Amino acid sequence: MKWILLLTLLTIFQIGVNQELNCNLTINTTQVTGGSTQLPVVNYLDEKVRSFINDRRWTNDNIKPNERIDFSMLINITQSLGGDRYRAEMQINSVRPVYNSNYNTSVLNFKDNNFEFTFSQMDVLDFSIQSSNQNNLTALLAYYIYMVLGYDYDTFAPNGGDKFFDIAKLIVEQNQSSSFPGWSASESSANNNRFWIVENLRQPRFKNLRSMAYMYHRQGLDMMHSNPAEARKKMAEAIELLKPVYEDSPNNINVQIFFNAKSTEIIGAFKEADAAEKREIITVLDRIYPANTTRWASINQR
Structure with missing residues (x-):
């Protein structure tokens, strides 16, 4: 019943037009090995990732333009693995304004060293929580978007990010059999991967x-x-x-x-x-x- 409610919420989130996020995206290819350092496909990647994040509605809340959540995302592509598959590192930093000041405080600051994905210029980036057969890039992006939302909402209300962490957890569960790293509790670096980041937030002992x-x-x-x-x-x-x-x-x-x-x-x-x-x-x-x-x-x- 809980997951049915989440699916309903997500459907509602994606119908509206008031976007909640303002992502400053940077994609770097200067460290690429195993392929061209120019990677022409990056121009398409930048445009499609930026649109996927900023032009989509992720909640059913009425968000004013000045209330959008600001965050930066740096995708540093380090290796071309062939077959449109890339290995990268991703640094994300979200901020929220402090009341009655001009100061923005950092909320979620994390570097994912296992940001691996496939992409070609013909790919359409779309996401549906109803589908367990996601492109790993959209799964990665959606996971971190819901983490940004959850972390932000937790700062304004006790356990305010619950619904977003639940969706992030569902994305993790859907990717347990994925060939891409970072999703499983059994990995050698599992204590600091995507599985445990959201799992810790949902465990009563870490309330x-x-x-x-x-x-x-x-x-x-x-x-x-x-x-x-x-x-x-x-x-x-x-x-x-x-x-x-x-x-x-x-x-x-x-x-x-x-x-x-x-x-x-x-x-x-x-x-x-x-x-x-x-x-x-x-x-x-x-x-x-x-x-x-x-x-x-x-x-x-x-």
């Missing part, structure tokens, strides 16, 4: 990943204009919610995604705190994300 996103953004950052001290307090409380996640899963990819997006921002915000507050947040950060210990120490620098 703090979701509640943290709302508290950090809506109750923290968005209040910075009116009460910076209280905003930092909420941001610190949100970060502390990640402690049980880290203790349960020290290599949790979603924790890494959060700090990829937020490390510089956190350092800047807490440089304005008093000495006691700085000590407390540095202790928490060192415990949860020790890979950044040197950077966390810079909170004490002015």
Whole structure:
């Protein structure tokens, strides 16, 4: 019954004309091996991917032009494998505005090193969740689009991204038998692939990943204009919610995604705190994300 509802929602999403996304797309071929570094097909790829993302409706929400979600996507094609198949890396970074400011905060920042796909200039990029026989390129793009939407909506309402993460999970399930990497829990790099990124967000034991996103953004950052001290307090409380996640899963990819997006921002915000507050947040950060210990120490620098 749950999947029937998702199919109905997706059908509704794709009928409308108010697009929700504004993707700044870059496709790079300068590192290509196994084929021409020019790859004439890239011109077609750029046009079709850009249209697929930006000209399609992905939700049934009424989105004003100034409310569209901005994100960048860099597809760095590294190898031509023959037969219209390409190996690439993909870097995605989505942002959302902070209330009553000119500042945009990074929300989803992730690099997919297994962005492999087939494409020819005659291909039509289309996507339907009803079909389990998707072109891997459209499956990849749709997956990350729903992740962008889910991450963004989680910052505005508790568990606001549920419906989008459910669709992303369904895309993963449809690609379990795919010959393309990045979809399976059994892969050698499975702890940080597409399967686990969405799976972690749906597991009750990692529920703090979701509640943290709302508290950090809506109750923290968005209040910075009116009460910076209280905003930092909420941001610190949100970060502390990640402690049980880290203790349960020290290599949790979603924790890494959060700090990829937020490390510089956190350092800047807490440089304005008093000495006691700085000590407390540095202790928490060192415990949860020790890979950044040197950077966390810079909170004490002015």
